[in-house]
Amino acid sequence: xxxxxxxxxxxxxxxxxxxxxxxxxxxxxxxxxxxxxxxxxxxxxxxxxxxxxxxxxxxxxxxxxxxxxxxxxxxxxxxxxxxxxxxxxxxxxxxxxxxxxxxxxxxxxxxxxxxxxxxxxxxxxxxxxxxxxxxxxxxxxxxxxxxx
Amino acid sequence: xxxxxxxxxxxxxxxxxxxxxxxxxxxxxxxxxxxxxxxxxxxxxxxxxxxxxxxxxxxxxxxxxxxxxxxxxxxxxxxxxxxxxxxxxxxxxxxxxxxxxxxxxxxxxxxxxxxxxxxxxxxxxxxxxxxxxxxxxxxxxxxxxxxxxxxxxxxxxxxxxxxxxxxxxxxxxxxxxxxxxxxxxxxxxxxxxxxxxxxxxxxxxxxxxxxxxxxxxxxxxxxxxxxxxxxxxxxxxxxxxxxxx
Numbered sequence: 237x238x239x240x241x242x243x244x245x246x247x248x249x250x251x252x253x254x255x256x257x258x259x260x261x262x263x264x265x266x267x268x269x270x271x272x273x274x275x276x277x278x279x280x281x282x283x284x285x286x287x288x289x290x291x292x293x294x295x296x297x298x299x300x301x302x303x304x305x306x307x308x309x310x311x312x313x314x315x316x317x318x319x320x321x322x323x324x325x326x327x328x329x330x331x332x333x334x335x336x337x338x339x340x341x342x343x344x345x346x347x348x349x350x351x352x353x354x355x356x357x358x359x360x361x362x363x364x365x366x367x368x369x370x371x372x373x374x375x376x377x378x379x380x381x382x383x384x
Numbered sequence: 385x386x387x388x389x390x391x392x393x394x395x396x397x398x399x400x401x402x403x404x405x406x407x408x409x410x411x412x413x414x415x416x417x418x419x420x421x422x423x424x425x426x427x428x429x430x431x432x433x434x435x436x437x438x439x440x441x442x443x444x445x446x447x448x449x450x451x452x453x454x455x456x457x458x459x460x461x462x463x464x465x466x467x468x469x470x471x472x473x474x475x476x477x478x479x480x481x482x483x484x485x486x487x488x489x490x491x492x493x494x495x496x497x498x499x500x501x502x503x504x505x506x507x508x509x510x511x512x513x514x515x516x517x518x519x520x521x522x523x524x525x526x527x528x529x530x531x532x533x534x535x536x537x538x539x540x541x542x543x544x545x546x547x548x549x550x551x552x553x554x555x556x557x558x559x560x561x562x563x564x565x566x567x568x569x570x571x572x573x574x575x576x577x578x579x580x581x582x583x584x585x586x587x588x589x590x591x592x593x594x595x596x597x598x599x600x601x602x603x604x605x606x607x608x609x610x611x612x613x614x615x616x617x618x619x620x621x622x623x624x625x626x627x628x629x
Contacts, residue, residue: 243467250548258552262563269564271510292565327504329433337567361503366572368438369579370429 272337275316278353285342291318291355292337292363300332311336311355322357335363396619398472399610402603409600413593420589428582440498442586445573446594448491451519452554454484454598458526459551462544472606474540475613477547478530479605483598485523492516503567511560512568515553522550536613 262269272292273283283289291311299310308321309332320338330336340357369377391397424442431438461477464470495513496506507513526543533539561570572578578587614620 240467247463247466247548250545251551254549254552258556262556266564269511271508271564271566274565292567325504327502329502330504359504361505361508361567363567364434364502364569366570366575366577367579368431368434368441368572368577368583371432372429373579374432 274313275311275318276313278318278342278355279316283342288339288341288358290337290339291320292335293318295330295332295334295336297332311338318353318355320355320357320360322360324360326360327362329362329364330360335365337361337363393470393472395472395610395614395617398475399607399623402607402610405603406600406607409596409603413596413600416589416593416596420586420593423582423586423589428586429580434502437498437501440494441572442590444491444494444498445587446591447487447494448516449591450594450598451484451488451491451516452557453595454480454487455519455522455547455550456554458484459544459547462540462547465540466544471537471613472610474536474544475606475609476602477544478540479602479609480598481523481527481530483601483605485520485527487594487598488516488520488523492520508567510566510568511564512557512566515557515560518553519550519557522546522553526550 272290275291275293277283278291283291293311293313296310296312296317299308301308305325306321306323307326308319310317310319312318320340322338322340338355338357338360340355340359342353343356344351345354392401420442424439428439428442430436458477458480461473461480464473465477492513495516499508500506526546529546530539530543533542560566561568570577573587578584611620611624
């Protein structure tokens with residue numbers, strides 16, 4: 237009996253040790269595991285300044301401007317907004333109001349005396365949300381929202 | 385109770401149980417697979433944004449859930465083998481590994497096939513995709529460690545410890561979309577993300593079919609594994625002779 241209890245203790249210790257190590261590791265590396273920064277992170281200076289990184293958020297309604305292969309749009313997290321410019325092919329799901337993740341770097345564009353940060357993207361990925369529904373349901377939901 | 389478990393866990397009884405269970409898993413699996421595929425591909429409506437492309441979730445989601453469930457079963461069976469020294473638990477853990485690895489490969493592959501048209505990339509290094517890839521490596525490590533020893537008991541012991549250590553990856557995979565910003569979407573199942581009842585039924589059918597497939601493969605593979613392990617005992621000799629004739 238004692239031998240079995242010993243083994244049970246050892247397995248228990250192993251499990252709790254591993255989970256403690258995992259918890260500490262995740263706490264320590266949390267920052268590095270972020271796939272993208274939000275526009276708010278950029279405004280508060282959390283995003284890297286001279287390295288390339290990714291920015292994620294929703295494509296602001298009415299912000300998409302196309303000029304041949306060049307696309308300009310704004311990405312927002314409903315608090316802050318950043319202007320993104322990109323040249324290339326966009327994924328199927330790209331549209332206004334859709335989540336996107338763009339990778340590239342910040343450039344400071346100055347016109348006369350006002351300077352704004354724009355994001356020069358080398359790749360734009362669409363982020364799908366967790367909703368799956370037929371078109372009728374989507375239309376019904378939309379008209380419901382419009383009523384409110 | 386304890387006596388009953390010990391009796392069930394004797395190689396001969398376990399072998400006979402597996403033998404008896406195979407048809408009980410096989411026919412429900414085939415039925416559910418056919419009905420589930422019909423429900424997924426024909427009855428379920430197209431998605432409002434993705435059209436028919438979303439239908440890959442009926443394979444992707446069950447495989448991804450199974451890849452984690454099988455790992456949990458493997459680690460729990462491994463611990464039972466370690467603590468109570470039940471040999472048949474070691475057998476279950478060992479034969480589960482390649483099946484779980486298979487589900488992981490299916491989840492990763494279907495995800496990549498979906499990701500290219502929808503996201504615009506086959507693969508990204510976000511927390512969800514990376515942790516699922518780590519799961520595949522854990523399965524491969526378990527399998528190679530298990531086959532590195534001649535003595536099956538030693539092999540079971542060391543690989544079970546590896547399986548228990550790797551358990552930490554399961555909550556990481558599950559919560560990765562919640563803890564960190566990922567490209568992979570958040571939970572659709574259990575949050576009302578799947579709005580159409582036919583889509584929900586199709587997904588449920590495919591999920592149960594996947595569980596049955598796992599149970600079926602375990603009982604088939606465990607049968608063989610028991611025969612190999614007990615090859616020197618009299619009953620195996622008789623069994624093999626009756627199978628040959």
